[in-house]
Amino acid sequence: MSDEDEIILSELDDEELVQQMFDDLYDGLKEEIEEAVNILLERGWQPYDILTKALVGGMTIVGHDFRDGILFVPEVLLAANAMKGGMAILKPLLAETGAPRVGKMVIGTVKGDIHDIGKNLVGMMMEGAGFEVVDLGINNAVEKYMEALETEAPDILGMSALLTTTMPYMKVVIDTMVEQGVRDDYIVLVGGAPLNEEFGKAIGADAYCRDAAVAVETAKEWVGRKHNQKSA
Amino acid sequence: MPLHDQSLTEEGLAPTGQGRVLLIACGALAREILDLKALNGWTHLDLTCLPAKYHLYPEKITLSVRETVTKHRARYDQIFVVYADCGTGGLLQKACAELGVEMVSGPHCYSFFEGNDRFAAQSETEITTFYLTDFLVRQFDAFVVKPMGLDRHPELRDMYFGNYEKLVYQAQTDDPGLTRKAQDCAAFLGLTFERRFTGYGDLATTLAKL
Numbered sequence: 001m002s003d004e005d006e007i008i009l010s011e012l013d014d015e016e017l018v019q020q021m022f023d024d025l026y027d028g029l030k031e032e033i034e035e036a037v038n039i040l041l042e043r044g045w046q047p048y049d050i051l052t053k054a055l056v057g058g059m060t061i062v063g064h065d066f067r068d069g070i071l072f073v074p075e076v077l078l079a080a081n082a083m084k085g086g087m088a089i090l091k092p093l094l095a096e097t098g099a100p101r102v103g104k105m106v107i108g109t110v111k112g113d114i115h116d117i118g119k120n121l122v123g124m125m126m127e128g129a130g131f132e133v134v135d136l137g138i139n140n141a142v143e144k145y146m147e148a149l150e151t152e153a154p155d156i157l158g159m160s161a162l163l164t165t166t167m168p169y170m171k172v173v174i175d176t177m178v179e180q181g182v183r184d185d186y187i188v189l190v191g192g193a194p195l196n197e198e199f200g201k202a203i204g205a206d207a208y209c210r211d212a213a214v215a216v217e218t219a220k221e222w223v224g225r226k227h228n229q230k231s232a
Numbered sequence: 233m234p235l236h237d238q239s240l241t242e243e244g245l246a247p248t249g250q251g252r253v254l255l256i257a258c259g260a261l262a263r264e265i266l267d268l269k270a271l272n273g274w275t276h277l278d279l280t281c282l283p284a285k286y287h288l289y290p291e292k293i294t295l296s297v298r299e300t301v302t303k304h305r306a307r308y309d310q311i312f313v314v315y316a317d318c319g320t321g322g323l324l325q326k327a328c329a330e331l332g333v334e335m336v337s338g339p340h341c342y343s344f345f346e347g348n349d350r351f352a353a354q355s356e357t358e359i360t361t362f363y364l365t366d367f368l369v370r371q372f373d374a375f376v377v378k379p380m381g382l383d384r385h386p387e388l389r390d391m392y393f394g395n396y397e398k399l400v401y402q403a404q405t406d407d408p409g410l411t412r413k414a415q416d417c418a419a420f421l422g423l424t425f426e427r428r429f430t431g432y433g434d435l436a437t438t439l440a441k442l
Contacts, residue, residue: 072381074384112355114396163339164319164321
């Protein structure tokens with residue numbers, strides 16, 4: 001692109017800028033996203049609006065194109081990295097401005113598994129959707145999950161695995177929750193490349209989530225249902 | 233007929249029509265199976281391979297195995313599937329049971345080359361290990377660098393491999409050239425290197441029973 005064609009973000013109006021952010025997220029341009037977030041803040045946008053209308057809006061397009069086989073993992077990672085740049089600016093401001101909280105999730109990759117790309121994407125998209133996320137990281141034993149459930153009191157437990165050899169460990173965690181009589185206190189969502197819906201049902205999870213976008217939708221739906229049950 | 237890794241990756245391998253037992257295998261195992269066949273005089277075995285690139289899209293393995301079994305079953309006395317679970321999450325095992333054919337035990341080729349029992353025993357101490365076989369060393373660009381976008385975006389390397397520590401090259405053969413290439417792969421990924429000679433492991437003992 002020549003200098004004449006270069007887009008000056010600060011010269012775009014709000015609508016054009018948000019549209020440009022969608023494009024820049026899609027192209028994984030972290031610095032441009034950070035610049036655009038700062039411009040919108042200077043223009044008086046609420047952090048929560050920037051997060052939902054620009055960043056999550058853009059990542060939703062990325063998620064759809066990933067699901068439809070138009071984008072692949074490398075492009076999604078670059079987009080996620082760009083979103084992370086924007087989130088880093090917004091996160092402290094969101095805490096200050098008291099953005100609405102949809103629910104709380106504890107998430108971690110199961111014991112024996114060090115793969116965290118999917119988990120990190122889910123965590124980020126959940127945060128973007130207004131969930132508080134407590135990330136336990138990788139290689140989590142059942143004790144770690146149980147301790148986090150007790151101390152964090154989340155609405156949702158999310159477990160991730162990439163390996164055929166480690167995914168059965170999710171059942172160990174769920175069985176322990178049943179034994180301790182706390183299974184029904186939480187929504188349990190599972191995900192990871194070798195999993196499928198049938199596996200999710202067989203181990204006693206509430207839902208299997210194919211990708212980060214599905215995880216967010218499923219989490220919202222289940223949390224809504226839980227709240228309705230409580231108020232009924 | 234000479235084998236080309238590129239065509240094993242993209243297209244697979246057609247059966248010759250000779251032999252009463254058909255092996256339906258991953259293209260990544262073609263050389264090893266043909267070597268074992270020649271070494272042991274297993275003329276009763278015929279081989280067809282699905283594209284090795286399905287390694288990257290495990291959902292395609294089950295579907296393609298189903299189609300291939302159906303296509304060839306009338307021609308052979310027995311069909312054996314030379315895939316382990318290979319990321320299908322139990323779906324391949326289920327499909328094989330429905331089709332009435334057997335398959336290799338274990339989670340994946342890294343496991344059966346090493347020997348499933350041994351691999352399982354050391355799995356807890358090797359969770360930060362990334363494995364390559366002879367085929368995957370030769371096809372490192374096609375299976376790791378390009379699909380992960382590391383050629384275009386080397387900055388993604390640590391997002392993929394940041395939790396790994398070591399690359400183990402499971403050598404099926406003694407090939408100094410491949411060992412050097414495997415060392416380069418480890419350096420490229422920022423991992424320490426270990427060469428572990430496995431030979432054909434459980435692949436040999438499994439095929440010997442057919």
